[in-house]
Amino acid sequence: MYLPKSFHETRLDVLHALIRAYPFGTVVMxxxxxxxxxxxxFELASDTxxxxxxxxxxxxxxxxxxxxxVIFQAADGYISPNWYPSKHETGREVPTWNYAVVHVHxxxxxxxxxxxxxxxxxxxxxRHEANQPTPWHVSDAPEDHIESMLRHIVGIEISIDRIEGxxxxxxxxxxxxxxxxxxxxxxRNSRRDSELLELMQQAEGRRHGG
Numbered sequence: 001m002y003l004p005k006s007f008h009e010t011r012l013d014v015l016h017a018l019i020r021a022y023p024f025g026t027v028v029m030x031x032x033x034x035x036x037x038x039x040x041x042f043e044l045a046s047d048t049x050x051x052x053x054x055x056x057x058x059x060x061x062x063x064x065x066x067x068x069x070v071i072f073q074a075a076d077g078y079i080s081p082n083w084y085p086s087k088h089e090t091g092r093e094v095p096t097w098n099y100a101v102v103h104v105h106x107x108x109x110x111x112x113x114x115x116x117x118x119x120x121x122x123x124x125x126x127r128h129e130a131n132q133p134t135p136w137h138v139s140d141a142p143e144d145h146i147e148s149m150l151r152h153i154v155g156i157e158i159s160i161d162r163i164e165g166x167x168x169x170x171x172x173x174x175x176x177x178x179x180x181x182x183x184x185x186x187x188r189n190s191r192r193d194s195e196l197l198e199l200m201q202q203a204e205g206r207r208h209g210g
Contacts, residue, residue, distance in 0.1 A: 006172045009165035015102050019044050019072050026071040050158040051120050061154045064110040074100040075195030083184035084177040105162040111155040169203045
């Protein structure tokens with residue numbers, strides 16, 4: 001990944017926060033047929049481990065020991081040069097795109113351990129059901145149905161060898177331009193704009209020691 005210094009994020013707490021907020025990752029692997037990408041939710045089990053699961057028919061289920069890249073992406077959005085005060089002063093600005101991503105490089109391990117799998121499914125379900133009026137739990141389903149479902153999936157662990165983040169959030173612009181971007185996003189106000197605005201506000205807070 002191209003990583004200009006101004007956009008390079010190295011703080012583990014910031015990288016982990018993005019993974020937890022946007023846990024739906026893209027797993028890229030070089031298989032027998034060339035590059036392959038799969039998309040699935042992950043649990044950040046520790047500073048050095050990602051947990052997930054896939055169907056037995058998924059190519060990842062037969063890729064024990066493979067080197068993989070997992071990409072987590074937060075909100076992104078188009079940035080208009082009209083939002084920069086400097087554009088109105090000099091005209092020397094162009095459009096761009098702001099975004100934040102985390103790349104995890106690691107090695108895949110496949111597990112058939114049913115107790116491990118069930119514990120993972122309970123963690124994932126409890127996390128994503130937490131804001132529901134009446135959260136659904138794995139134990140709500142009949143036991144024979146759960147057992148049947150477990151037979152059709154395998155667990156995957158990805159040991160994290162390297163993690164890197166790129167947070168392109170207008171850090172290379174002066175304060176006035178960044179303020180203009182925040183104003184522009186708030187006025188355009190789509191769902192993704194709101195999320196991108198929050199990411200930029202968090203970055204501004206870290207920049208000023210907040």
